Amino acid sequence: MSKRSSDTAQAFIEYMLIFGLVAAVVSLSLVATGVSARDVYCTVAKSLASNPVSCAHYFADDFSNLSAWTIVNGNWRNENGQLCGGGREGRIFVPLSERNYVINVRMALLQQGNGYGIYFRATNFDRVDGYTFQYDPGYSPGAFLFRKWVRGNELSPFARNNAPGYTWHNVSRQIRIEVNGNTFTAYVDGQRVLTGSDNTYTYGGVGFRTWDATQVCFDDLTVDPLP
Amino acid sequence: MAYEQSPSLRTYEQGLPSTPPPDRSARRKWLWVIISVLAVATVTLAVITFARSTAAAILVGTGTVTGKVVDESNRPIVAEIFVLHTNIEAKSNPDGTFEIRGVPAGQQSVVVAYQGAGREIVVDVVAGAQVNMGTVQLTATAIPMTEP
Numbered sequence: 001m002s003k004r005s006s007d008t009a010q011a012f013i014e015y016m017l018i019f020g021l022v023a024a025v026v027s028l029s030l031v032a033t034g035v036s037a038r039d040v041y042c043t044v045a046k047s048l049a050s051n052p053v054s055c056a057h058y059f060a061d062d063f064s065n066l067s068a069w070t071i072v073n074g075n076w077r078n079e080n081g082q083l084c085g086g087g088r089e090g091r092i093f094v095p096l097s098e099r100n101y102v103i104n105v106r107m108a109l110l111q112q113g114n115g116y117g118i119y120f121r122a123t124n125f126d127r128v129d130g131y132t133f134q135y136d137p138g139y140s141p142g143a144f145l146f147r148k149w150v151r152g153n154e155l156s157p158f159a160r161n162n163a164p165g166y167t168w169h170n171v172s173r174q175i176r177i178e179v180n181g182n183t184f185t186a187y188v189d190g191q192r193v194l195t196g197s198d199n200t201y202t203y204g205g206v207g208f209r210t211w212d213a214t215q216v217c218f219d220d221l222t223v224d225p226l227p
Numbered sequence: 228m229a230y231e232q233s234p235s236l237r238t239y240e241q242g243l244p245s246t247p248p249p250d251r252s253a254r255r256k257w258l259w260v261i262i263s264v265l266a267v268a269t270v271t272l273a274v275i276t277f278a279r280s281t282a283a284a285i286l287v288g289t290g291t292v293t294g295k296v297v298d299e300s301n302r303p304i305v306a307e308i309f310v311l312h313t314n315i316e317a318k319s320n321p322d323g324t325f326e327i328r329g330v331p332a333g334q335q336s337v338v339v340a341y342q343g344a345g346r347e348i349v350v351d352v353v354a355g356a357q358v359n360m361g362t363v364q365l366t367a368t369a370i371p372m373t374e375p
Contacts, residue, residue: 007251014258021265028272148347150309151316153340155347200311200336 093207106220113214114138119207127152137168146196159196284331288354
């Protein structure tokens with residue numbers, strides 16, 4: 001091999017080494033910070049685009065059917081294009097691998113009972129690990145809660161905001177939950193009602209929960225990257 | 228200049244060039260500076276990632292957690308016990324006592340649960356030692372699961 005081609009080969013190896021190390025640094029940084037590559041792509045695309053860029057939903061469902069969902073228990077059904085459930089303890093999930101996201105439920109209508117929950121970062125659905133935001137008139141005197149779930153067991157709320165006198169039933173509510181790192185923020189009809197933080201679970205899917213004599217219907221769920 | 232870094236004879240096939248060939252050694256030196264910096268960053272990040280893993284926690288050492296679980300009437304109960312961020316699960320004995328070995332040293336969150344409801348208790352586990360959580364009283368506030 002001539003000296004010139006030997007130089008070229010060595011330079012090629014050095015550039016490949018740099019390329020590989022940059023890839024390793026980037027991927028390890030994402031793992032260390034808990035940021036997904038998709039989030040980075042969305043952020044960069046939005047900042048570069050002259051027109052607003054809408055990154056695709058992580059998940060969206062108008063509940064025309066329940067084919068995407070795993071019913072663990074309860075009486076979940078499709079009624080007039082809505083997801084309805086209740087009458088006993090009920091849990092229904094859709095898996096996701098994302099860490100940070102925004103859940104929007106355009107319509108949540110509690111007709112009767114002690115309330116409902118919206119799961120996030122949920123895994124191991126049969127014995128669920130994760131969190132719920134609970135719209136909970138049954139938690140005296142009526143409260144918004146964040147709970148943690150460990151192997152199917154609910155723990156005491158780690159965030160709670162009492163809302164006595166709130167109109168809990170027969171009003172269609174818009175629910176928004178922002179899941180960002182170890183901080184979770186819930187909004188009802190655009191108004192922030194609860195903030196909590198916990199470090200236990202870092203990723204997972206979404207779902208709904210009923211208990212007691214609750215009757216509730218949901219429509220138009222989206223799970224999107226953080227804005 | 229070292230022999231390995233001297234220009235090739237082919238460079239001078241057509242006579243002496245008007246300008247001397249570029250000195251590749253300086254550029255190569257910069258390449259290796261960049262490679263070194265990236266290698267240090269990679270190792271640092273890998274160490275941070277490993278330090279957060281369960282395997283690293285076990286390397287630190289393990290201890291034993293003991294205690295007793297009772298209900299709201301102080302009767303011993305067979306409860307489920309979990310150590311968060313690990314796969315450790317156990318059950319208390321019919322007399323309510325439990326002993327969990329192999330718990331990674333450091334601050335650990337232990338969840339004691341009964342009939343669908345649980346309590347989370349933070350415990351400082353010391354490698355090679357036994358930590359007594361004392362008596363944990365559980366109040367069943369949750370609705371027991373109903374099969375579909």
